[in-house]
Amino acid sequence: MILIKDGRLLDPKSKRDEILDIVIKENKIYKIGKFQVSDEYETIIDANGKIVAPGLIDIHVHFRDPGFTYKEDIQTGSHSAARGGFTTVVCMANTNPIVDNEETLSYINEEAKKANINVLQVAAITKGFKGKELVDMEYLKSIGAVGFSDDGIPIMDSKLVMEAMVKAKELDVPVSFHEEDPSLIGSFGVNQxxxxxxxGVAGAPNVAEDVMVARDCMxxxxxxxxxxxxxxxxxxSVDMVRLAKSLGANVVAEASPHHFSLTEEAVLKYKAYAKMNPPLRTEDDKYKIIEGLKDDTIEIIATDHAPHSSEEKDKNLMQAPSGIIGLETSLALGITNLVRKGHLTTMKLLEKMTINPSNLYNLDVGFIEEGRKADLVIFDEGEKWVVSEFSSKSSNSPFKGQGLYGKVKYTICNGNIVYKD
Structure with a gap:
């Protein structure tokens, strides 16, 4: 048994916020209350002055497995996630081969069983990400796909998108969309x-995202x-999602920490390490994302953890691939740039990183309750640390060397300590 002693329990589902102890027994939360320290516990964690919260959930990661495991694989990605306080992640389908078939999905689900956290997988919406023909959504769901996305590639055929939505509604699964019209983009990864x-590059304008978001909201x-x-x-696009919600759409939006923490100016300093799709945009865009997080237009924070090798990222800006890693800095960026600046409470931040992503995917995690799975994170909200080494295979982050607040001390998944600071 594990006793977590004197932590500040924050649970966004129940809105519980009090100093309590938690007993973990046989992978579950056995009891919540006040308990004496005794030798019946194999492990006693002193959580005094720290926050005990549901394990974080990231619905948008790239573990590059199969096909690109020199960048990341399911096991290293899981260690990176655990270090960041995440106990559940949802992987995207842009592997090699693409997750549009039974063999690839089954391979990933088998590898996921060896991971130290819960690794879930979406399947592609269209076969081969070609945007021409839907996958067999019903069958792929039946063998373990938790949702569908062609992330990385926008689907330009509106009729096909509508058919995918109709099928997803029938299956009660989310469909997630990468919103960039390539015909309006001069060059990817940098804001126009x-x-x-x-x-001296052409850049990617807001309107490339806006037209796609408008279509998919409607x-x-x-x-x-x-x-x-x-x-x-x-x-x-934030304004459009807000409008669509007011019109009754069952739309959620996710914001990545880099989009509420940085602007296009970062590209001058960090070069390709600040290149991503969609790109970092203006101060005004960043402000609107923060406003969207504040009023729940944007309900979810997701990293888009996108590992690349140093050799790839050290190429010149236009040759380097887009994307940065994010699992190990996500919570700290939220605390540093949203909580400490008064935009969100810690409870609200956690809501967007636990119960809201859980609800999107109909998961039975993301909250703290007796008798339920012991997936927890313990962190020190006030501890400042400098981003240096990573558990990921990759280190393509513009946040390297930065001082951030909010340090993960323990991650517990399925009742096991999977990370200890």
Whole structure:
């Protein structure tokens, strides 16, 4: 048995916020209350002055397995997640081969059984990410796909998107969309504006995202499907999601920590380490994302953890791939840039990193309750630390060397300590 002593329990589902002890027995939360220290416990964790919360959930990660395991694999990705306080992740389908078939999905689900956290997998929406033909959504769900996404590639055929939404509604699973119209983009990874002009690159304008978000919000209203707008970056798109919600759409949006922490200016300093799709945008866009987080237009924080090798990221800006890692800095960026600046309470931040992502995927995790699975994170909200080494295979982060607040001390998954600081 494990006794977690004197921690500040924060549970966004029940809104519980009090100093309590938790007893973990046989992988479950056995009791919550006040208990004496005794030798019946194999492990006693002193959580005094620290927060005990549900294990974090990230619905948007790339573990690069199969096909690109020099960047990351399911096991190293899981260790990276555990270090960041995450006990459940949802992997995207842009592996090699793409997750549009039984063999690939079964391989991932078998590898996931060896992981130290809960690793879930979405399947592609279209075969081969080609945007021409839907996968067999019903069958892939029956063998373990928790949702569907062609993340990385926008689906341009509106009729096909609508068919996918109708099917997803029938199956009660979310469909998640990467919203960038490539015909409106001069070059990927950098916002079209003053920084792209300074660098002499064509850039990716807001409107490339906005037109896609507008379409998918309207299709969501029409179909009633549970639609997730991935890594929202444009202020106009935030306004559109807000409008769609007011019109009754079952739309959620996720914001990545880099989009509420940085602006396009970061590209000048960090070069390709600040290149991602969609790109970092203006101060105004960043402000609108924060406003969207504050009023629950944006219900979920997700990292879009995208590992690349140093050799790839050290190429010149236009040759380097887009994307950064994010699992090990996500909680701290939320505390540093949202909680400490007065935008969100810690409870609200945790809501967007636990129960809301859980609800999107119909999961039975993301809350603290007796008799339920012991997935927990213990962190020190006030501890400052410098981002240096990573448990990920990759280190492509613009936050390296930065001082952030909020340090994960323990991650407990299925009743086992999977990370200790």
């Amino acid at each position: 504006g003053k920084i792209s002009d300074e660098l 299709l969501a209203i029409k179909t009633g499907a549970k639609v997730n707008i991935q890594h929202i970056s444009s202020g106009n």
